[in-house]
Amino acid sequence: xxxxxxxxxxxxxxxxxxxxxxxxxxxxxxxxxxxxxxxxxxxxxxxxxxxxxxxxxxxxxxxxxxxxxxxxxxxxxxxxxxxxxxxxxxxxxxxxxxxxxxxxxx
Amino acid sequence: xxxxxxxxxxxxxxxxxxxxxxxxxxxxxxxxxxxxxxxxxxxxxxxxxxxxxxxxxxxxxxxxxxxxxxxxxxxxxxxxxxxxxxxxxxxxxxxxxxxxxxxxxx
Numbered sequence: 001x002x003x004x005x006x007x008x009x010x011x012x013x014x015x016x017x018x019x020x021x022x023x024x025x026x027x028x029x030x031x032x033x034x035x036x037x038x039x040x041x042x043x044x045x046x047x048x049x050x051x052x053x054x055x056x057x058x059x060x061x062x063x064x065x066x067x068x069x070x071x072x073x074x075x076x077x078x079x080x081x082x083x084x085x086x087x088x089x090x091x092x093x094x095x096x097x098x099x100x101x102x103x104x105x106x
Numbered sequence: 107x108x109x110x111x112x113x114x115x116x117x118x119x120x121x122x123x124x125x126x127x128x129x130x131x132x133x134x135x136x137x138x139x140x141x142x143x144x145x146x147x148x149x150x151x152x153x154x155x156x157x158x159x160x161x162x163x164x165x166x167x168x169x170x171x172x173x174x175x176x177x178x179x180x181x182x183x184x185x186x187x188x189x190x191x192x193x194x195x196x197x198x199x200x201x202x203x204x205x206x207x208x209x210x211x212x
Contacts, residue, residue, distance in 0.1 A: 009204030010133045010197060016207060017200075020124050027116045061207075083210075086203060091116060093199040094123075097192060098115030101122060101167075104189075 013090075016061050021046050021054050023094055026080065026087045029064060033079035063087065119196070122167050127152050127160050129200055132186065132193045135170060139185035169193065 017023055021043060028034055028042050040051055055078060058064045063084035069075040080087070123129055127149060134140055134148050146157055161184060164170045169190035175181040186193070 007208075008130070008133075009201050009208060010130055011204070012207050013200040013204035014126055014129060017203075018124075018126050020120055023120060024114070024116055027114075086206060090199045090203050093196040094119040095115050097123075097196050098117070098119035100192060101118050102113075102115060 016057075016063070017087075017090070019054060021050065022058060023087075023091060025051075025054060025058065026063070026084065027091050027095070029078060029080045029084070030088060030091060033067075033077045035075065035077055039078065058084075122163075122169070123193075123196070125160065127156065128164060129193075129197060131157075131160060131164065132169070132190065133197050133201070135184060135186045135190070136194060136197060139173075139183045141181065141183055145184065164190075 017026075024043060025039060028039060034042075036051070036055075039055075040046070040048065043051065046054075055064065055066070059066055062081055065079050065081050067077045067079065069077065123132075130149060131145060134145060140148075142157070142161075145161075146152070146154065149157065152160075161170065161172070165172055165184075168187055171185050171187050173183045173185065175183065
């Protein structure tokens with residue numbers, strides 16, 4: 001399976017989670033549902049367009065849900081789905097490695 | 107720490123491992139040292155330039171080493187460093203999630 005990339009599970013995971021922000025978004029959502037503007041404030045370097053596209057991609061992968069509450073103005077919340085909760089292990093591995101990197105490079 | 111992205115360990119890990127190919131390269135190297143052309147064949151969609159840049163970035167992060175053997179023609183091998191071996195857990199988490207994704211989306 002390692003000879004050719006197509007079909008490789010690591011590539012499949014990167015296809016869905018790749019890009020600079022998606023795992024970070026998942027990380028924030030592990031804390032609980034968040035509104036669009038909360039995510040935007042949490043990631044000040046991401047453009048509004050990129051955030052929209054990444055959220056939509058994660059929604060299409062059924063890893064997050066988008067709920068519109070009929071209020072004025074309407075409130076939109078993003079949350080991890082039950083399937084998205086599976087990403088806890090992936091985010092955890094990234095976080096642990098990132099902590100080690102930061103410690104090493106102090 | 108989650109309020110602002112700078113300093114967050116998940117972002118730090120993404121900075122070093124982000125991009126479509128780096129974790130895949132690490133995955134191949136977990137098998138053992140590989141030559142440039144072996145990696146290129148393993149990832150037919152990556153351009154030579156991108157492969158060079160990604161390998162160089164991983165080398166600068168001290169996660170892989172580059173060894174030139176004085177042969178004719180010179181043989182260049184890439185291998186995980188001891189520090190790079192720490193990525194086994196990260197790759198493992200990606201692989202497991204990717205396997206689940208593929209099963210789900212059959």
